[in-house]
Amino acid sequence: MKIRALFAGLVAATFSMIALAQAPVVIKFSHVVAADTPKGKASEFFAKRANELTKGRAKVEVYANSSLYKDKEELEALQMGAVHMLAPSLSKFGPLGVKEFEVFDFPYIFDDTTALHKVTQGPIGASLLAKLEPKGIKGLAFWDNGFKSFSANTPIRTPADLKGKKMRIQSSKVLEEEYRTLGALPQVMAFSEVYQALQTGVVDGTDNPHSNLYTQKMHEVQKHMTITDHNYLGYAVVVNKKFWDGLPPELRAQLELAMKEATTYANTIAQEENDAALDGVRKSGKTAIYVPTKEEKLAFKKAMAPVHLKMADRVGKELLQSIYKETGFDPTKL
């Protein structure tokens, strides 16, 4: 009788070990934007390809729209291992102590995506991602979103129109300085709270790539927007380093391939998605879209140029110079 019970126990244990060995590795991927955005779509693409390439050994669960964590919480949760993968905007790494990422917030530093990709997809990008490792975070890729436009309930045609305006910003000291330079009153706020803050007048305005503005329906509570392209907003896809390094090497290699494909996908669709979102705003008829003339845009560039000098030490002069060298931008020659 005893032997039979022992045998049954052994069989049960073997079966549960097999089940455990076959249980997929779950990767929780949390983000704060809508599913219908460049980041939302790219994370779903990654989940699909990860599942295909690993033949079901990895299961990526995507949590969109701050449904799992909000801005600040998500990075803490990643460090604790409560979530495995994120793609925070580059402006959100400063509070973690990796201030160099705020170099992406320097106004007009990238003329276009060609200039941007020289940095994000080249050695400077790789060295920036490496700076995350002492924080227990591994950077896997840079994903594009787009260039930002100002929005408010009053027209913003000139830099002076921002004076005294309460504007929502992300948690970046460079962005804070940029708004102060314009005479505005920057207010750091989680992305998930912006719509309501605009609706209730807690803030007067904000800035966004068009895809974020449109998918959060901010155009319904902002009467005006101006296509200033004054800042870039993009993402670093990051994982908990201990979790990632602990994956079986073969599985990790398949996931890296899925990430490579997702990065190409993200950076291919971002522009189209933002164009389509702007079209959506236009068609809604709720927000007047102003396209500044070349001279008007230059006035914004000039007004924000002092930020480059003021904040150079925050990100490091050497890093800043290396980016100028790649992009050809020179804030002293506007």
Ligand code: LMR
């Ligand atoms: C924001 O807070 O405005 C953005 O970082 C949101 C995002 O992830 O695109």
